[in-house]
Amino acid sequence: MRNAARTKMIALVSLLAAIVVIYTIISGGRFVSPKNIRNILQSTVVVSLLTIGAGTLMIAGYIDLSLGGIGSMCAMLTAYLLKVDVPWPVAVLAGLAMGGIWGAFNAVLVNELRFQPFIATLATASITLGFASIISGGKQIDIFEPALKVIGGGRLFDFIPYSLIISLFALLVYGVMLKNTKFGRSVYLIGGNPDASRLAGLRPKRVSYLLFINAGCLAALAGILLAGRLQTANTVGISSSQFSGITAAVLGGISFGGGVGGMGGALIGILILSCFNNGMTVVDVSPYWQTIASGLLLLFALMVDFISTKNTRKFIGKGGSAK
């Protein structure tokens, strides 16, 4: 099992390396110029935060399709509060809290009313995206608050974006939490076998509430950071990055069945996705190809998953017959 995971990790890292090398050669070095590396890193921020939220939920066997909608709606709320002269820390906190509330809403639908996560969060996605437009009357709201501009788009030593530090820090914290804490292990257990985990004394319902709320807050953070950088909140917000988060998680080895994967893999998944898309622009491929490529990447990730679990299946099969 561990062996299969390692094989897969090696495959992913080599894929990332191959992408970097190929783009560097085609672009004549422009791909690895400091400015472009910064662009790539900047573009990982929103996806990273969405991937953490979606990834932890997927490890526990859930899925959340509403993160894009929640992020857009919360960013819009923050922008609106700033417009009516609420102090920026309050506005940001209100945005994050609203993300938590939508997450809790999802958790209630899934846990109390036993909706399928897929379809429950689909409904939430629609509602939140609608609210994003309702708050602003269907227009965008410009943000003039300098603090948000600094957090969203400012750079440490004029090179490392603050928002990147936030997202990398979050990846690290969640990675450690998943691997080294009781709570983290319970997430894997619940994803692997919810019934067994309940019998073992864990509380799947509580964990699922926490994960949904957490994903909602992270999505809100992603939305607010992007709005801060662009100095405007618009009605579609981060909803187009929604599936990128899921794609990055799957690319990085987090399975849809739950119970496997981690933040290290997720980071590689995010980098593959971001490098791939950025490289397309650098070597001047039509942006339409990006859409095709992101789909192909996802299918490629599934293929890798298929091959690596095939080996595991064979291995388990042999072990079984030996007994």
Next chain:
Amino acid sequence: MKKLLRSSNTALLAVTVAILLVFYAFNPNFLSLENIRNIMNSMSFVGVLTVGMTMLLICGEVDLSSGAIACFGGVVAALLINSGVPWVIGLILTILFGAICGLISALMINRLGFMNFIATLGLMSVFQGAVALITQNKNIQIPVPDFWVIGSTTLFGLIPLPFVIMILLMVLYGLILSSTNFGRSIYMCGGNRYAARLCGINPKRVSSILYINNGALCALAGAILAARMHTASPVAGNNGALDAITAAVLGGVSFLGGTGGMVGCFIGIFLLNAFDAGLTAIGFPSYWQLVARGCLLVLALCLDFVSSQARRRALEQA
């Protein structure tokens, strides 16, 4: 069981009528002939997608690429017909093209064992990108009036032909579901795949047929839409998959498979589109439709939850 199913459809129908009356009370124009024709027109596109989606959902499968296939279908039809292919042959080729798109999903899901949800999500991206690439994100005009006929004919001055096509498809697939061996095997695969296999049904074959069928229906829907608009648009119907799922679930098709039928499916589509039209009729901005759609979906699932609880209690008492 049959009675319960029928009663849930009746409840849904009652809700629909109540909603219609509320909209009518606010704005009498809501039930004008013109507006009813608009609702029929807007139903017919999503309706055909929902027929295919309903079949898949009953079998416990889902296809997120169906809107993208429909869009692709419209573009393919436009390209074929503009290049001089007679429109009937162009339409048939388009449907075949859709079937091939469905076949790709079927192979990935049933041969390679990909999760249906994520595989079709990937394909959705591929198809959308391919459409953007082919059309360079521009509309393609179809200056062939013969082809417009399937999209813009109106029967008896009221009923649009696309609506009639949708109804015919619903009747056809309703009969397949209720009165053929294949139809019953779809319910069995959705209800309990393992048991279905033990009964000698090949669930992979059933699921593959349904994916291919869904692809063909989607491409047909896209071609009809293009005929109605006289144009193939690179974005038309991109949300089709989610709309179709919403409509099907509204109509009582469970996301877990094994339940639902074409009558509920029809009511679901009607409710969805009537609600959109109604909100516009009483003067709400269009983005309220998004909120309303989400709320309708939650409401439908709540009804489903309540009725399944009641069913379980009835079973326990028996």
